[in-house]
Amino acid sequence: MIELEGLTKRYGEKVAVNNLTFTVRPGIVTGFLGPNGAGKSTTMRMMLGLDRPTAGDVRIDGRHYDRLKDPLRYIGALLDAKAMHGGRSAFNHLLCLAQSNGIPRGRVDEVLDTVGLTAVAKKKAKGFSLGMGQRLGIAGALLGDPRILMFDEPVNGLDPEGIHWIRNLMKSLAAQGRTVFVSSHLMSEMALTADHLVVIGQGRLLADTSMAEFIEQNSRSYVRIRSPQRERLLDVLHGAGITVVETGAGALEVDGGKPEHIGELAAQHQIVLHELSPQQASLEEAFMQLTAESVEYHAHTDTPEEQQAWGDGWKGN
């Protein structure tokens, strides 16, 4: 369990992390989501005692990170795939980490096997591809068989095969009952792996909710309708007290409407429908809307509504 309380980091005037309070619970994958520059990495560095908080506190299982005896046995972290000496072999890189935390040497071979780097164990890390470097970083995180694992943007720059591997690894780690805390700036990635979501924007907490709840609250569901008898359909729907939005592409959208209800209504009035489909706004859109608000709060930019209207107009042309 990781507890953050009022965690704040200031660099001069700039507030990178602003009064964050949340808890990362065991046994699930917690996604840590925010646009680039939202303060995710800074927060993770503070969790590991690398950066000093300006204010507030982080505790790992009730203790400060630097109070942990052999911290790699509590919490394993992948912060940056390139956080290693390129001139050192993969085996020696892991060996020096293992020794510093009293982890037996045999464990190095085990984790190399887990991440599939046994064949290149004696090779220098500087010859590694990004994906191999990422695997070596993950091997380092797994070294102490920790109950808590932390990954900062683990899929960044990986090929589809590597992304698939990391996704499955995180799921299997959580299935073993471990706490998995993973950051990303891609909502779609989180939707596939995370059970719980913590969203930040400009260093502030925007959401701390279960994935299911987030989807329910933030994704707009609507029914899209196309019909050659558009005007009649509009009249019928208005008559039934249903609010319809006309979109640029000639389709109609009914917010929160039930397709069954609309279909029956159309059938009663013998209106031909070319399309009647339940739709959900993508999670990516929901995420952008959520974080755009935090941007709007601080700076004078276009409101998300205006951005959408502009985009729709362009698509319609």
Place this chain on the structure above:
Amino acid sequence: MAAAQVVRSEWTKIRSVASTVWTLSLAVVVTLALGMLISALSKNEFDKMSRKDQLSFDPTFISFAGMSLGQLAMIVFGVLVVSNEYSTGMIRTSLAAVPQRGTFLFSKIGVATGLCLVVGLVTSFVAFFLGQAMLGEHRAHIGDEGVLRAVIGGGLYMTLIAMFSMGVAVMLRSPMLSLGTLMPFFFLISNILGNVSATKKIGRYLPDQAGSKIMQVVTPIDDDTPYGPWGGLAIMVLWVAAAIAGGYGLLKKRDA
């Protein structure tokens, strides 16, 4: 966190990169080769020297002449041991594994210092015997007064130079910045200050000039240095302590 674990880890780190082996080998080779060369030249020049120079002739010190260049390799070693952590990003991995920064730093410096001490002492003894072999009839003997102290002092000097560089590198972090500061300091500024009469009195309190006093057996005739061999070494130790304390203070409060 058991410090012994961290020391083992730092030993693995230091032995598993090529730069360690290369810089230390270079320090040994340069010190020995240049020492032999200058000893051999001095033997041939001895008869042409002035009476005063002949009286001040210090065969022990001459055999250490290679250290003026060899110490630069020791500086590079000291800088690389520390700044490699920063230039590669390894420091974040290291401090996540060992969050007690004092334990981390002093284990690292301790291991590197131990290695330097062994290499430095071996180099110093070998440089002495090779140099004396070159000097022929003008040679000194290890049993002569002050000679053993000078030879052991040569090893200590090389070790302290590397330690000072480690302290500076902890403060500056970047290898380029550290080398760019230390190299001109020891190669130019110290020499200039030490050889211009107006600044000589300041120059002799610099770490290398004060420390190298321990390698002298024969005091030059008109020498008015206010400290002896051990006093000079103590001044150098103070410099080293200050550099490491400064590095520790910064590491302690700095974000990694």
